[in-house]
Amino acid sequence: MAIVDSGERKAKALSIGDFFFKLPSQGRLAAYLFAMCFGAGVILRLIAGSGALDALIFGGTEGILLLAGPALVAAVLAPPLFASKRTLKHFLFIAVMASAASILVFAAGTLSVRSLGMELLNFVLVGDAIVFLVWFAACFFGLGLGISRSFAVALVHPFLNVAVLFIWARFGFFASALDVGSPFLAFVKILLAAGVFLSALWAISYVINAPAKKNFGISTVEAVVLFFSHMVRGGKGLEEVLAEFGEDVETTVGAVTFRRKNGSIKSVFVVPYVHFGPFGNLGGSEFPALIARDVEARLGAPALIFHGTVNHDFNPVYSSSESLLANAVVGMARRERKAEGRAAFVSDSSGRVAGISFGKDGFLTLSLAPEGTEDINLAIGYALRYKAEAAGFGHALLVDRHNSCTDGSLLEIGSPPYYEFEDAIASMTPPAAASQKPFKLGIASASLPFTREQGVGAMGLRVAVFEIGSKRSCYALVDANNALPELRGRVVSLIRRHGFDAGDLMTTDTHSVNTLSGVTNPLGLHTEQAKLLSAVDAAIHRAVEDAEPCTASFAEQRIRLRVFGANRQSELITAINSTVSVAKIVAPFVFIAALALAFLLLTVI
Template sequence: MVQKGKTLAGISRYVRKSPKWYYFLLPVVFIFLIDYIILGNFPALSIISIMPFILLLIIDFGTIRFTNKKFNNNRIMYLDFVSLCLATLFFWIGILLNPIISMPYYYILALAIAFPAFLRFLVLYIYYPSSMFTALLLSMNYTFSYIIIALVFYNINHIATRFIVPLIAATVIYVMFSYMFLLFTTIGFTKKYKSRPSELIDFFLNRDNDGAIGEKFFSHVYNKKKQIPVVTTNIKKGNEGLVTLVFPYVHPGPFGNLCTSNLPIKISSELGMDNIMVFHTATTNSNNCSGKDDIKKIAASVKHSLEKMKYSDFVSDFVKFHVDGYDVSLQKFGNSGISAVIPYQKSFDDISLSAGLKVMKALIKNGAENFALLDAQNSFTRDADELDNCDMIINPLIKEFKSTDSKYPAFIGYARSYEKIEGLASMGIQALVLKINDYYNAIVLTDSNNISRDIIKMARAGSDKRVKNMDIYTTDNHVVNVGELDINPLGMHCDPGPVAELINNTVLKAIENSGPATIGTHTEYINVTMGEENAFHNLMETVLLSIRKAKYSIAFVLIISMFISVLSFRYIVFHL
């Protein structure tokens, strides 16, 4: 079984970026040098090794790049380098074993040249999910390059049965077994999700994908109707809106711009509001929604709440306490409140919807008019498990809620800043400050998928002396994931210093913009289409099962394909 906390970040090690072309130069020279020692002369080296490899590069650049713009130059160079390595290694082993297998060198060469077709088809199948025939033909390009070279330098009557026919036969056998291997390892995935895994992998590997493939696939994952709360808090200065806080019990994923990924800007655009903070509530990747209709429903619920809510002039001080290895914060607006669970001694990644709703219902049962539980998502820890039980915080939180009074006049400021920073999405950095006596409490929200601890430490250390408490949360926005399977937390691929400075500048702007305010909160319940409980874990389990099947069966399939290729030579080709 897959662990509860397993995410696609955890399987990112199975996808690697292609190295730059210059890393292949020395290994290729080394391969040609060994071939020269084996073959004994440069003309043979040129015909058997150098020219076919150069021709392969030309053919692949001409065919693959022409038919698939996503298969970039580095990928072609890498694929061709690996093809050369596989063929060469097979040839060297065949030469060493020739005293045992007693096979002519040109048959060993044919088997070696055909061998890379197995891997090439596995790779190209991903990039041509709707054109199996194209993937099949392109996987044979190494074979075609040798056939062309052979026809240029040799008489076809002399080489047709001794080289070309064996080469084509072996290539077809390897491609056939490669296809059978794919069917075997992915049959569970295909049955469960009614989609070829190549289509989904193609989406992950290509940043410029239009999303149609991903939307089609995830419609099979996120397809259950569920009622969820949307809590809205509106803050006004006089008769003008200062900022609206939205707490939708919907997860902002899964990837790129798909489904409810990029949720903050989508809600902002749907409402036509720039001054809006969309927080990450107690939800997991199983609670991603299917698409645009759900965004419209969330936006409509916010509008309804704005029409119905009652306003208060008072807020509480900011409270934070420890429970069972976690920090728990509390901020009350009138008789409503928000609370965030924050990693302290224990790490986690996402809080289950059922656990969050249980806390919410307990607080409302004990006097809260409205309540939202947040996942701060502010302490990046790779492969952290989900938090699927929050029972330990319920009684302490009820106690704090009852003992914490909203007795301070609401004096609130808001600001939003944006700079183009790796890992920061379009809503940028937002700050909400509440003045309590002569100091401020700041709630900062970064539109990112988690954040590094370094940024938080630097921001707190450099904050204005008037700021007594600063909590930094993230939207958990999965839009920054689009280029790879990793989660790309803010601070991992950028200098944390400028981010911390931008946070503090935004807080200062919010302080300068602060003034007397009124606050209203209301909760609406809507029906959305999201994944069932553990939907994302089931997806991970299915993907990893396919990977395990591939890992444990690849050697067997390769051996069988090689054995049949050799048999076809001995009992078919030798008799032509």
């Protein structure tokens, strides 16, 4: 295959992400609710024929007391009554949306009463049934509360609406057109209308779910629910769906253990041949931070987690699989004692393949920067690795620097970039033992003052400095998903200003930063670059001071785990996006039919 453009892949993955946005603060949502309901009360009075002053005073009061009041109380009661861990902000937003929907129905009813002489009561009851539907759909699909809890939460707001209207009709200071008569009968009618809407919702779910259930063996409606649940509240239920989608494989994890002269471990370079995705906290997305934390706690030495030559096909299904990798790394670090104390820098003329030869073992890094650097799949990685071993390296660990995010291309067999890598590796051979020299290694770690939304994962920053004879090299590794080329250029310039002969910025390709930003959230896009460069600068200083003579030992181990499998992520994304796309078409027609049926039902009762 030739080069495959990644733009379409990203666009497809982004389509469902369009539904996500950051909610305003609780205070703003409450202000929006009161302002909307006050304005609605005024407008409803004006439509009914009241004067401007009367509408402003009495209509505004009705809006605040009869519309905003029940909505606010329902939002406040939802978390404690139903043991939800969601913040008040989520329920306030649902209350605002439900109130907006009911206001539209009330407005239509008021116009119908004025122009057609229709009864307003049925519009009030249908409006409350729609309030129920909005709450149920938001809690079930958006918050993943399950059917029973979503049903219970959805009852509160319409119940309060009926109760407040009944009390106001009996004890209010002035008459309101929003009267429900018998509260018991009104609530029964609301439940009947809500039943019509729930039946419509079930019909929509059945229609859009059946093809995917037949073709993929999973419920895409369930996948959508769990996807929204993950994005909103970090739930991991989607991992079980991914497990049905995935397959068991064997892959490897490589480790270079550096020891001081006294034999204690200085640092461990870890190269897991799994992909750190798919997104958020699912699967392997947080593996760089989790593996580093686990290994460092058990070995008492800093761990640098690099991005191996793998793509999304090797996304682990379960986040708990991290322990398999960490156990393997710790075991190799404690077990391996055959160490090499001499090294030499190796690189092709372009610098696209560069690294260090420790005796005959090679730690080789790859990048097309400043051109786009995308994932390198495992098969291509093995082909390049075998090329390195054919060139004379006894053991070669290949690392994807993943440091230049553009609208570039995926690396495939037969593409020009592949042959550039192949030719570069073929031109390199391990320097003769006589030309290799003792080396020093310095390590510095730093937690960065950035959030995941700003493009930085929990592992933060690691800087490794190598001194071999009179030459020096520096690696700045950030827990991020790729980097803007201009930021990478600024980091390289910073490294050069420190007097290093070579060096580069690297990222782990963590997909934990791919939350609300879709599939593209590279380092530097939402990151304050000056602050990041300052942190890198300080870490380089500390790493230089930390440099001391070391030895290196290579090891690699096979592990068995469950991963997405070939093209599975794109299939899942396609299934979810298809579900959403079909729902956009089917839902309006079904909802209109349900609305007409609900009105007809309430009319004949």
